Amino acid sequence: MRSFLLLLIGWACLPALAAPSAELSEPVGGWRFNGLLDRSENPQVAYPTPPIDRGIQRNRTMIEGRLKAIGNQRGPHTLAVNGNPLNLYTDEQGRFVRPYAFGAGSNSVEIRSAEGQSLKRVQFYEANNLRTPAKVRVVLGWDDPKAELDLHIITPDGQHAFWAHTALTNGGGLDPDGVDGPGPEMFTxxxxxxxxxxxxxxxxxxxxSGGYNFDESSNQNEVITSQISLVLNENTVDEKRETFIVPLRAIGDLLLVKTFKY
Known part of the structure; x- marks a missing residue:
């Protein structure tokens, strides 16, 4: 009996494990006007590695923060931006930085753990009317940080947006172009x-670690699960949203995900 009581006391004295949490340093909640104070012209580091800045979206915001008490699990966690779920990986300190081009009006950013628990949510109102909301947005993410996937968009006038041709003359653009896995890649x-x-x-x-390769055994997952979100009239009363889960197995796979009319 004494041993049992001592065991109970020992358990009671153990420090409680910290619950997973997240902090966001950017964006912050509330009302804001991003104009003269826009920092998008300045190069910034993104974790785990930086996206390509093609210069198409000069008014984009860097979503920056840190996950805490997540143990050895680096991801994938989830970054949900205006309802668009993206895989989120961090560096060894739990830090992350991801770009997004917010439109005027109400916007939201939510961080979810790998188990789906909401860790942090920020709602803010962008009062800069020069930030036109996206009428067409396509977002690609995937679940293997060692795989490199590419988004390709063909517009009605026959132009082709992809990694080697990111800025179209009709105003469309691919930015950011994720080059290191697991995205995101985004067409707007x-x-x-x-x-x-x-x-x-x-x-x-x-x-x-050695750069790009075409060795199919060097990826992390046997099947790469990609997620493509199509959002029309984002952040308006006419918003329509579809999400597609597409498995990819072999290097070179090129799949038509969706045909839609606007």
């Missing part, structure tokens, strides 16, 4: 052409 148009759009995803290759 604020004044879209009327007509038919084609959305493709390509399993281009793999990415590791």
């Amino acid at each position: 148009m604020t004044a879209p052409l009327h007509g038919t759009y084609l959305v493709y995803v390509n399993y281009w290759g793999n990415f590791g």
Whole structure:
């Protein structure tokens, strides 16, 4: 009996494990006007590695924060931006930085743990009316940080947006272009052409400590699970949203995900 009591006392004296949490240093909640104080012209580090800045969206905001008490699990956690879920990985200190081009009006950012628990949510109102909401937005993310996937968009006038041709003359653009896995890659148009759009995803290759390679055994997962979100008239009363889960197995796979009209 005495041993049992001592065991109970020992358990009671153990320090409580800290619950997983998240902090966001950018963006902050509330009302704001991003104009003269916009820092998007300045290069910033993104974790775990930086996205390519093609210069298409000069008014984008860096979503920056840190996950705490997550143990050895680096992800994938979830970054949900205006309802668009993206895989979120961090550096060894739990830090992350991801870019997003917010439109005027009400916007939200939520951090969820790998188990789906909401750790932090920020709601803010962007009062800069020059930040036109996206009428067409396509977001690609995937679940393997060692795989490199590419988003391809064909617009109604026949232009092709992809990693080697990111800025279109019709105002559409691919930015950011994730080059290191697991994304995101994002196509945006604020004044879209009327007509038919084609959305493709390509399993281009793999990415590791030695750079790019085409060794199919060097990825992390046997099957790469990609998630493509199509959002029309984002952040308005006419918003429409679809999400597609597309498995990719072999390097070189190019799949037509969606054909839609605007």
